Amino acid sequence: MHYFDNYEEQTYWEDQAFRQHQEKQRTKKKNDPEAGESLDNAESLANKRATFRLEDLLPNELAQACAVMQQSLPVDTLSTLIPLLAGFSGLLKLGTRVAKSHDFHVPCNLYVALVCISGGGKSPTKQRLIDLPASHIKTDQSNHYKRLIDQWRREEAGKSKNERMPEPVRYMPHLTDITPAALTQHLVNSEELKLGQLLIRDELSGLLSAVEVDTKSGSGTGEAQFLEAYDGGPYYSIRVEAGSRCYESCHLSVYGNIQPEALRQLVNGDDSKGKFARFLFVHLPTRVVTYQDDDPTEEELATWRHAESVLKDYASRLFKEPPRHYRLSQEARRHFNRWWEEHQRRIN
Numbered sequence: 001m002h003y004f005d006n007y008e009e010q011t012y013w014e015d016q017a018f019r020q021h022q023e024k025q026r027t028k029k030k031n032d033p034e035a036g037e038s039l040d041n042a043e044s045l046a047n048k049r050a051t052f053r054l055e056d057l058l059p060n061e062l063a064q065a066c067a068v069m070q071q072s073l074p075v076d077t078l079s080t081l082i083p084l085l086a087g088f089s090g091l092l093k094l095g096t097r098v099a100k101s102h103d104f105h106v107p108c109n110l111y112v113a114l115v116c117i118s119g120g121g122k123s124p125t126k127q128r129l130i131d132l133p134a135s136h137i138k139t140d141q142s143n144h145y146k147r148l149i150d151q152w153r154r155e156e157a158g159k160s161k162n163e164r165m166p167e168p169v170r171y172m173p174h175l176t177d178i179t180p181a182a183l184t185q186h187l188v189n190s191e192e193l194k195l196g197q198l199l200i201r202d203e204l205s206g207l208l209s210a211v212e213v214d215t216k217s218g219s220g221t222g223e224a225q226f227l228e229a230y231d232g233g234p235y236y237s238i239r240v241e242a243g244s245r246c247y248e249s250c251h252l253s254v255y256g257n258i259q260p261e262a263l264r265q266l267v268n269g270d271d272s273k274g275k276f277a278r279f280l281f282v283h284l285p286t287r288v289v290t291y292q293d294d295d296p297t298e299e300e301l302a303t304w305r306h307a308e309s310v311l312k313d314y315a316s317r318l319f320k321e322p323p324r325h326y327r328l329s330q331e332a333r334r335h336f337n338r339w340w341e342e343h344q345r346r347i348n
Contacts, residue, residue: 052077065310068303069128072292073121074285079114080129082282083255086112087130088318090198090253091137091173094191095323097232100333105325107232109196109253113204115260116284122257123202125284130200130255131174132308133315138173145170173319175199180214180222184235187250194323196251204256208266208275223275230278254279 054063054077070080089110099105116122148168156164169189175197178186183199190197201207214222228235229252236246260283267276296304328336 049076049078052081054081057081061310062314065307066129068307069132069311070125073124075121075125076285079125079282079284082110082112082280083114083125084129084133086110086253086255087133087198088315090196090255091134091315091319092196092251093321093323094194094196094249094251096196096251096321097323097325099325099327100336101328107249107251108326109230109232109251111230111254111279112256113263113279113281114255114257114284115263115281116257118259121284126200126202126255126257129311130198133311134173134198134319136312137315137319141171141173169193171195173198176201180211180225184225184237184245187229187235187252188245188247191247191250196253199252199254201254201256204258205262205266207254207256211275223273227273227275227278 054066057063057077058066058081066080066084089108092108096108097105098108114122114125145168149170152165152168169192171189171193172186173195175183175186176199178199187197199207211222211226225235229250232249232251234246234248235250236244238244263281271277
């Protein structure tokens with residue numbers, strides 16, 4: 001399988017990056033007491049993260065499939081679970097929301113960034129937990145659009161522009177490169193189809209930088225759109241050339257990878273608009289993983305194929321699920337409220 005064939009070279013570079021990173025951390029801890037304290041805090045957080053287990057948070061079959069997918073990568077439960085949920089969230093129908101209480105509910109979307117040094121396993125995680133589960137859905141949607149556009153061309157052939165019916169709307173579950181204006185139009189189309197959307201950037205810093213550039217020297221709408229889409233609210237716009245673009249609601253999730261240094265430069269101590277507060281920044285554990293030298297057995301290959309099919313099956317089920325409101329149980333609400341209260345104390 002292609003998956004196994006590529007890992008000898010990848011392992012070498014991951015090990016080299018890990019050793020360089022560890023040497024830098026040891027030097028910092030030796031020469032800078034504050035850096036040492038920061039590393040101690042990081043170790044404390046790592047211990048807390050170790051208390052999370054996939055089998056406690058996901059259906060058993062799905063938890064096992066994720067474990068198989070991620071067993072050769074330097075990940076833990078949170079750096080597996082949250083990317084998976086981000087990918088699934090973009091497949092939900094428009095109108096799917098979660099309620100903390102009777103007077104507060106939000107869309108089931110996620111803005112997620114996987115943070116790790118170069119060569120630490122960010123891209124394989126995206127490929128296995130974001131791309132792979134939805135691969136057949138993307139193919140189906142592409143084929144569906146081809147059928148629609150072929151039919152439209154046959155039926156509208158020979159008609160003048162004014163006589164033609166509107167061209168069929170194309171839906172793409174995953175977007176990787178799009179301008180603010182094009183994203184607005186795509187969210188208009190997604191509302192017509194009652195579907196959600198996932199914006200993916202393998203290098204998230206590129207997306208965030210583009211948003212800043214648009215705000216400073218482009219249309220000026222990129223950052224506001226990025227912030228407001230998080231809440232799933234309406235959008236109304238009128239332009240001289242483009243005309244009107246509007247939607248009453250949207251469902252947009254965002255997923256990307258970013259290196260720690262790039263993240264520090266982007267934030268630079270300021271988040272007055274709450275752009276970064278909307279993200280869940282999930283750090284990949286920095287450690288060396290020992291890979292298997294032997295060829296996979298037939299049993300191992302079968303286990304891998306089964307894990308792939310489980311992930312795709314859950315993606316299909318979520319994509320077909322009608323929109324609904326989910327409510328936190330009293331126990332979940334109690335945990336959430338205490339966490340939120342503590343969070344407010346820290347930031348104030």
